[in-house]
Amino acid sequence: MALSIRRDSSLGSAPEALVFADGFPEIDTLAEELDNEFGVDQWVEVSNTSADQALAQLGGNTSIAIVTASADMPQAIEGIAALIRKARDAGLLVLLIVGEISSRSMHMLLKEGVADFAPYPEPEGALTEAIERLRFVRASGNQSGVGLTTSALQRRGKVLTVYGVAGGVGASTIAVNLAWELATLVRKQGRKVALLDFNFQYGSVATFLDVPRREAVYELVSEASSFDQTGLAQALSTYQDKLWVLTAPRDALPLDIVTPTDVKAIINLAREAFDYVIIDMPQALMNWSEPVYTISDDFFAVMEIDMRSAQNMFRFLRTLKAESMDLAKLVFVLNRSPGMTDLTGKARVKRVAESLGITLGHQIPDGGKAVVNACDQGIPLAEIAKSNPVRKEVLRIAQRVATEDATKAASSG
Ligand SMILES: Nc1ncnc2c1ncn2[C@@H]1O[C@H](COP(=O)(O)OP(=O)(O)OP(=O)(O)O)[C@@H](O)[C@H]1O
Ligand SMILES: [Mg+2]
Structure with missing residues (x-):
């Protein structure tokens, strides 16, 4: 099964982030922002059906999984929850990007232990900040960052x-x-x-x-x-x-x-x-x-x-x-x-x-x-x-x- 990859060049170089964005309506603007944040060939889009294969083949550089959630159907939310679990089990820090979903769905997804989340597309800058925090968690070698909810990461010491x-x-x-x-x-x-x-x-x-x-x-x-x-x-x-x-x-x-x-x-x-x-x-x-x-x-x-x-x-x-x-x-x-x-x-x-x-x-x-x-x-x-x-x-x-x-x-x- 082939990965659904936005850019073929990403394959060989073990991109920093895997992005799961099936059916995410804002994908075009998100893609532009990800280009700015990671660099064009440092993120790769993976379809949900190819998740297992992609997670099994992780390269040395890959440390972040970006998972999007926009549809509020129970089945879709369950699928996303499973995806978060898999990405975590593969050792990735999971950043959840949410569109219009209910607080109930949100609660369910956060319970899976995402490292951070950002609403999208508003407020502006939330995505950038979340990525910075993930990089901080990663660079400090603090794997306990995994499982922290946003309140713990958006500190105001x-x-x-x-x-x-x-x-x-x-x-x-x-x-x-x-x-x-x-x-x-x-x-x-x-x-x-x-x-x-x-x-x-x-x-x-x-x-x-x-x-x-x-x-x-x-x-x-x-x-x-x-x-x-x-x-x-x-x-x-x-x-x-x-x-x-x-x-x-x-x-x-x-x-x-x-x-x-x-x-x-x-x-x-x-x-x-x-x-x-x-x-x-x-x-x-x-x-x-x-x-x-x-x-x-x-x-x-x-x-x-x-x-x-x-x-x-x-x-x-x-x-x-x-x-x-x-x-x-x-x-x-x-x-x-x-x-x-x-x-x-x-x-x-x-x-x-x-x-x-x-x-x-x-x-x-x-x-x-x-x-x-x-x-x-x-x-x-x-x-x-x-x-x-x-x-x-x-x-x-x-x-x-x-x-x-x-x-x-x-x-x-
Ligand atoms: N209450 C105390 N009882 C015993 N020794 C102390 C006590 N407080 C500090 N000291 C000792 O005094 C020395 C000087 O302390 P410290 O370096 O903390 O002071 P400082 O105010 O930071 O100094 P500096 O002006 O050099 O920055 C240290 O060796 C420390 O172990
Ligand atoms: Mg001193």
């Missing part, structure tokens, strides 16, 4: 930024461990976390998690506006396949190599693909610090109890006020806070907080050598020093973030 007002106050330690705790907490709900090291010069996230710095990081941070999800996926490393990490580039870059536009583009790409985006900020304030602050949902300002931190915090707050920034998103964190028995220390904390006019949201005690060791070995505290007081407090921060969202989701729907 929450942005949590960690900023140390003085050098060495523990911002990166907190960012890394917060990201890990959160990733562990929300994983069961199919939620994903990304950690972005914006300390482009001497970022330590790669060291603290012992992950490789990918070659693609440099291009991403220096010209992010021209990148898509595939570009982001290529620049990310993973820690134990649970946490996605954008490390600093291999070579130390001037902090101003990135523009505010690039920074916004990186965050937006990450927010589309992840539920939580944690940013480790450098201490120096750059022209792109303001957009990061504005985009952040929570901004953790980390300090210690010494005069240097107090003075810097004072200046930082003054800058924010001068720029009329929203102060409500600030969460003040005191690291290496004095222990329960250190009464003088406690009194000092109270005095400093009062003089700055702030309320400390979290106080993280000194965790001793175990913290430095964990950082040096590139392992999160939860994995190596579970009951360390630093780990316990960071876990509390993560729990607060995760439950806040769960509560919001429950009350909104």
Whole structure:
């Protein structure tokens, strides 16, 4: 049985996508769009009757199956459901393109575990976005993308930024461990976390998690506006396949190599693909610090109890006020806070907080050598020093973030 192939040239070169579009009324405009998305010879149309043969002969490059559904007859929907199953079993990511079908049919098809779906022909751009997301799933090697429904893929991640007002106050330690705790907490709900090291010069996230710095990081941070999800996926490393990490580039870059536009583009790409985006900020304030602050949902300002931190915090707050920034998103964190028995220390904390006019949201005690060791070995505290007081407090921060969202989701729907 011959395949119904729109272009013979596609046969030999293992096209990126197989397209099942029997009876799809918009096939001509769809074909044009697919030419633009994949390239003329990187997709091939296969008739439903030839599906088995085509799926049995898959070439190395073929990773996407596009399945269309336009007729709302139960039999047709059953046939499409079977097709989706077959394509999935063959290891393809299935993109469902739907015309005018009922929500009941839609529900039936989504249950088959498509990786994503796009209505067609409206809204404009939905197809492009869906293909980009599939490429992201594929490039990140995250086969669990299969079976995700659209709501899981069209994420609008929450942005949590960690900023140390003085050098060495523990911002990166907190960012890394917060990201890990959160990733562990929300994983069961199919939620994903990304950690972005914006300390482009001497970022330590790669060291603290012992992950490789990918070659693609440099291009991403220096010209992010021209990148898509595939570009982001290529620049990310993973820690134990649970946490996605954008490390600093291999070579130390001037902090101003990135523009505010690039920074916004990186965050937006990450927010589309992840539920939580944690940013480790450098201490120096750059022209792109303001957009990061504005985009952040929570901004953790980390300090210690010494005069240097107090003075810097004072200046930082003054800058924010001068720029009329929203102060409500600030969460003040005191690291290496004095222990329960250190009464003088406690009194000092109270005095400093009062003089700055702030309320400390979290106080993280000194965790001793175990913290430095964990950082040096590139392992999160939860994995190596579970009951360390630093780990316990960071876990509390993560729990607060995760439950806040769960509560919001429950009350909104
Ligand atoms: N609460 C803590 N108890 C013990 N050690 C800590 C604590 N917080 C951070 N450290 C250690 O202090 C060192 C500096 O921390 P970290 O690199 O996280 O600070 P930073 O604010 O990111 O510094 P930089 O200004 O270099 O970016 C690390 O070795 C870390 O392990
Ligand atoms: Mg740091």
